[in-house]
Amino acid sequence: MKSHLLQLLLPVAQSIHPEILANSIQLDRPKSIEHGDFSSNLAMALAKTLKKNPRELATLIIEKLPTSPFIEKVEIAGAGFINFYLNEKARTFIIHEILKNPEVYGQNTSGHDDKGQPQKVQIEFVSANPTGPLHVGHGRGAAIGDSLARLLKFNGWDVTREFYYNDAGAQIDNLTKSVHARCHNIDPSDPAFPEDGYRGEYIVEIANAFLNKSSIECEGKTIHASGLIDDLESIRQFSVAYLRHEQDQDLNAFQIKFDVFTLESSFYQNGHIEKVVASLTQNGFTYEEDNALWLKTTDFGDDKNRVMKKSDGSYTYFIPDVAYHFNKWERGFKRVINEHGSDHHSTITRVRAGLQALKIGIPESYPEYVLHQMITVMKGGEEVKLSKRAGSYVTLRDLIDEVGCDATRFFLVARKSDSQLIFDIDLAKTQNSDNPVYYIQYAHARIAGVLRQWGGDIHQLNHVNIDHLKSTQELIMVKRLSEFPEMVLHAAVELAPHTIANYLKDCAADLHSYYNDTKFLVENEDEKLARLSLIRATQIVLKNGLYLLGVNAPENM
């Protein structure tokens, strides 16, 4: 509908001002229904360059505008807005569009290449090290990352979800030492406990399972504990498998599945690390100082150079990161999005710098980043800082157990990622109007209820003429539904799934308002079917929108 109007406007605009470009014409959705379905600031924009009165220009534009089967009227308003009001034919067209192919309504092909094929995009998210249960920050990353994946798929991209983790390195040594200490019944109050060790209760569980010679399923393999109290290698393998397994269960409970798990150690084993270091050195971006090998990241906008190989001969995390992103590029991902906590901010410049220094034509903006800010968990008016199992932080599992998967996902994805989030457990738990998740789900369930009571075949609604749906609420409802595809595109372009959550709240509000005002199951058959087709279309949009957030759309509540 929007492109239809643009096609009408463009020739007119060009006849007045030949140099105007198609993408410079704005066609917005007015906030208020009084201002029509679409609004253009064309006259005001032209007034500036042509030095003419915007209202006069608007009159001229409207006179020149060809007739359209979908437009009821065009009006000038305010300082020179041109407002378009769609007619009943357009509204029927929109509703039929939704009902015809419910599951694809809102989808587009903006992710396709020139040949019409989906382009590959990889989204890396969560990427927690296997040193403890997932915390709420990982939960926010999981909710945002998975929703982004769903959104991009809806926009025609071929999406791969990936989880990267470090299974060697200093943090894992720490984990091993901590479990080892607990095997010997050394607790964190004991001076013999590792200084930077993990102090949570889960370490005791792992130690006990290890001593009992348990087995753990992890990523298709079974890991057996040797049970030998000083077998550090077995402790390490078992602990990593144990925690990876637990994280998988948490993600499962959060209804998130990954396509690929990548281990940091794989880049040491397959020689990628050496290759990258050799290439960086060959390109002349490295130097030695204080017995360490440095990369001149300042050549690429960093504020200081970074160590890549420590004086003890081991690598910093930074080189495996570069190797990993080089690997993503080589696997054919011309687009990569990393979802991380905002504490990863400092790595952006240097990872990109490392990739630039490889000189193999990777774009400067590769990879893209979506960073989320910190979460404060509130309960009973007080900040919750720790959980029993993890010790020092609140786990994702705590939230899921307490408020459920749907509410947790919704709350974590419904805020702009770069603002700090207060997660109010009491609010997320309430099952009433205070809680936006239930508000939206209730709208969906209410519609399902009406359709159940009607008892007819929903396919009967596909070709209903809705011409005489003309109440303000009905106009608002149709307008809202027609905006959904634009919202989906916008959310994907901006990498901002929270805009979908806002849209759904508005859409649900429109429905509840309509529901209270109008009876659907009326005597008059035409009226009844018209209203049912409208709410059925609303149900579809709510369902598709909730799907994009990873939230269920219940038939009953």
Place this chain on the structure above:
RNA sequence: GCCCUCGUAGCUCAGUGGAUAGAGCAUCCCCCUCCUAAGGGGAGGGUCACACGUUCGAUUCGUGUCGAGGGCGCCA
């Protein structure tokens, strides 16, 4: 000190170079003989942190100030 993000109603947060800046909660009033009241309607509540610029028009863009958080490691 430098870098990034944020500052909008009492609270939690949306939003936009344009029309009267929105929603939920909280406060007050009203609506079930009627498809789910887990709902709806209404009232009150704002110097869009502050200042100065750019613009026909700034809450939105720019600069500065103040305030909050995060990052500045041979940790990941």
